[in-house]
Amino acid sequence: MMPVPLPPSPWAFEPSEWPDDDCIAGGADLEPETLVDAYRRGAFPMPHGRRLLWWSPLERGVLGPGDLRVSRSLRRSMRDFTITVDTDFEAVIDACADRRRPGRWINAAIRSAYVRLHDLGYAHSVETRDEDGALVGGLYGIGVGSLFAGESMFHHRTDASKAALVALVERMSALPDWLVDTQWQTPHLASLGVRVVPRGTYLAQITTLVDGPTPVWG
The missing domain is CATH 3.40.630.70 (Leucyl/phenylalanyl-tRNA-protein transferase, C-terminal domain)
Known part of the structure; x- marks a missing residue:
């Protein structure tokens, strides 16, 4: 199955603004366009308790x-x-x-x-x-x-x-x-x-x- 085109994500994943840490952000959502855009930019979600966190490991x-x-x-x-x-x-x-x-x-x-x-x-x-x-x-x-x-x-x-x-x-x-x-x-x-x-x-x-x-x- 070819991927279905998605609308633009309302969230911005901007590597130049990420901290010098594996965890780079919190919040946003798990909509398909958000997830795919995150992966395209080098980030991925992993929750901690009830909080949605985003990660891009330094290594x-x-x-x-x-x-x-x-x-x-x-x-x-x-x-x-x-x-x-x-x-x-x-x-x-x-x-x-x-x-x-x-x-x-x-x-x-x-x-x-x-x-x-x-x-x-x-x-x-x-x-x-x-x-x-x-x-x-x-x-x-x-x-x-x-x-x-x-x-x-x-x-x-x-x-x-x-x-x-x-x-x-x-x-x-x-x-x-x-x-x-x-x-x-x-x-x-x-x-x-x-x-x-x-x-x-x-x-x-x-x-x-x-x-x-x-x-x-x-």
Whole structure:
């Protein structure tokens, strides 16, 4: 599905005015045009309690062409999985929002906003399934041109979330240039090749990517 055109956002995300901090603003809303414009400018929402906050990490986790590292054990694990795309977005975001997960931040408002973005062709999910077709891992995020801004991932079987990321990179690699944004780098993501770049480097790189060609989804 091609993304549905959106009206201009009433909110201004201006990097030159952002503080020297990972958290760059508070307030605004979760309307589709606000969210997409934020990603185009290098920001993303993450609530803290009842307050909606916007973030653009000073050190950004990214995965680009040539960065992905796939271990032998992961390659073996992937033989037991089947990958699907955009077949069960709501199940993926619900698994990522599981109340039992530490640091859970996906609330009802965030869920509703991203399901709406999925319906409009901007949010996408990559699903990892076992031999019986059951959902055992996956990830979701926002696609804007040749940028995929990852939001969250989960696994119920070893390597299932990693397999989803490998499949995402394979899909993005069909483009002449691309970038996967992981927001922050974690040890888990670093083991897959995710590196850290300064905020300014990230913002400069996505300037052209967000208007680049879009991978085939679905």
